Amino acid sequence: MQKLIFPEHFQWGTATASYQIEGAWNADGRGLSIWDVFSHTPGKVKNGDTGDVACDSYHRIDEDVALLQKLGVKVYRFSVAWPRIYPEGTGTLNKPGLDYYHRLVDALLAADIEPFCTLYHWDLPQALQEKGGWDNRETIDHFVHYAETLFQQFNGKIKNWITINEPWCVSILSNYLGAHAPGNQDLQMALDIGHHLLLAHGKTVQRFRQLNMEGQIGIAPNVSWNEPYSNREEDVAAARRMRGACNEWFLDPLFKGSYPDFMVAWYQKMGASVNIQPEDMAIIQQPIDFLGINYYTGSLVTYKQGEGDYDGEDVEEGRERTDIGWNIYPEGFYNVLTWLTEQYGDVPIYITENGACYNDEVQNGKVADTRRIAYLQKHLLQLHRAIASGVNMKGYMTWSLMDNFEWAEGYSKRFGIVHVNFETLVRTPKQSFEWYQQVIAHNRLEV
Numbered sequence: 001m002q003k004l005i006f007p008e009h010f011q012w013g014t015a016t017a018s019y020q021i022e023g024a025w026n027a028d029g030r031g032l033s034i035w036d037v038f039s040h041t042p043g044k045v046k047n048g049d050t051g052d053v054a055c056d057s058y059h060r061i062d063e064d065v066a067l068l069q070k071l072g073v074k075v076y077r078f079s080v081a082w083p084r085i086y087p088e089g090t091g092t093l094n095k096p097g098l099d100y101y102h103r104l105v106d107a108l109l110a111a112d113i114e115p116f117c118t119l120y121h122w123d124l125p126q127a128l129q130e131k132g133g134w135d136n137r138e139t140i141d142h143f144v145h146y147a148e149t150l151f152q153q154f155n156g157k158i159k160n161w162i163t164i165n166e167p168w169c170v171s172i173l174s175n176y177l178g179a180h181a182p183g184n185q186d187l188q189m190a191l192d193i194g195h196h197l198l199l200a201h202g203k204t205v206q207r208f209r210q211l212n213m214e215g216q217i218g219i220a221p222n223v224s225w226n227e228p229y230s231n232r233e234e235d236v237a238a239a240r241r242m243r244g245a246c247n248e249w250f251l252d253p254l255f256k257g258s259y260p261d262f263m264v265a266w267y268q269k270m271g272a273s274v275n276i277q278p279e280d281m282a283i284i285q286q287p288i289d290f291l292g293i294n295y296y297t298g299s300l301v302t303y304k305q306g307e308g309d310y311d312g313e314d315v316e317e318g319r320e321r322t323d324i325g326w327n328i329y330p331e332g333f334y335n336v337l338t339w340l341t342e343q344y345g346d347v348p349i350y351i352t353e354n355g356a357c358y359n360d361e362v363q364n365g366k367v368a369d370t371r372r373i374a375y376l377q378k379h380l381l382q383l384h385r386a387i388a389s390g391v392n393m394k395g396y397m398t399w400s401l402m403d404n405f406e407w408a409e410g411y412s413k414r415f416g417i418v419h420v421n422f423e424t425l426v427r428t429p430k431q432s433f434e435w436y437q438q439v440i441a442h443n444r445l446e447v
Ligand SMILES: CO[C@H](O)c1c[n+]2c([nH]1)[C@H](O)[C@@H](O)[C@H](O)[C@H]2CO
Pocket: 017, 020, 165, 166, 169, 222, 223, 294, 295, 296, 297, 353, 399, 406, 415
């Protein structure tokens, strides 16, 4: 048995998001979000599931923080629901909503757990959506105002801030593919929304600096690793487009101040282009303190004309898949992390999401989720390899602390290291929780 030691002060954690765990969808003045509207629309979410109750974490701060304390994490990534703070997106501040997050943050600090706060994890106030949502540039300034409120309220208590979770999901998945709220299917709109999200990020970082805030700020894009099935030119180009849509499309503006030419040309072929105003790219390229990376899967890609949006098709290699159908591709984790460092330099990185979906059930009070342990072990091994090769890795937060509302999949897909019975809301730590507890306690991985 090999013992792989992680760096001293490596920050182990776990992650959740407001709409996926809080419930209390209409409690204490909370306004409607686009996910309330989307999940209440028949046919949008599997089994008609909604986030109305979810894990009821809004009423279970002490119970959830006790789980985190038992796990032994140093950091806990959660998100704030914008509609709890500004029910209409702007205007009147909702104090009971703010008080909930003060209670949560105070409980985390009392348990010696660092809050890692995501400002936007997809639950846009519906009132802003009705004025165009992220497609309306005015939403950018409403976001900065919302962020500034939280900065002023929590300065010194929250020292780790993430502006936007996964701009690709908010723009392409939600406004071109239409799979997530609000469900538009318009490529031009999606590219403009992606641009506005990056602007909202950049302006928020500027405000963070102007306020002389304590701590650090970053962004958490999702990345994927897609390699060519062969060294044929068309396979290489197809894999590059699949990666480019997810990775470079957002990372190049953040670190290089421009969109990748090969993707600009591709989108122009699809009839869309980004509407950039003169100051935009300089605002987007604000220096950040860390990059959050969400990694789950990868694939081999072969060219197939007309397939998908990038003339590329994933090759079926017979790899094991998780219960959400994603390839288990641990070497892609190492590849994407070393690629990021080669492309964008020595930026400090936190893994803000990595985990596996297995629809495990409680048997005799236990959940023997050995496949999830195997997934995590394989990915932490690759993470250790990346650190050994010089990637500036600061911490790792597994997705997720507990089973929760998995967006369009509702409660049919479980990512938690804690099982949640959605009838009774009873939480049951899984075998993976106990395994991860040991990894954290010893700061090492045994392989
Ligand atoms: C390709 O996966 C994406 O990177 C991704 C996966 N996930 C995410 N993004 C979201 O940030 C979470 O809210 C999801 O619950 C989680 C699991 O689906």
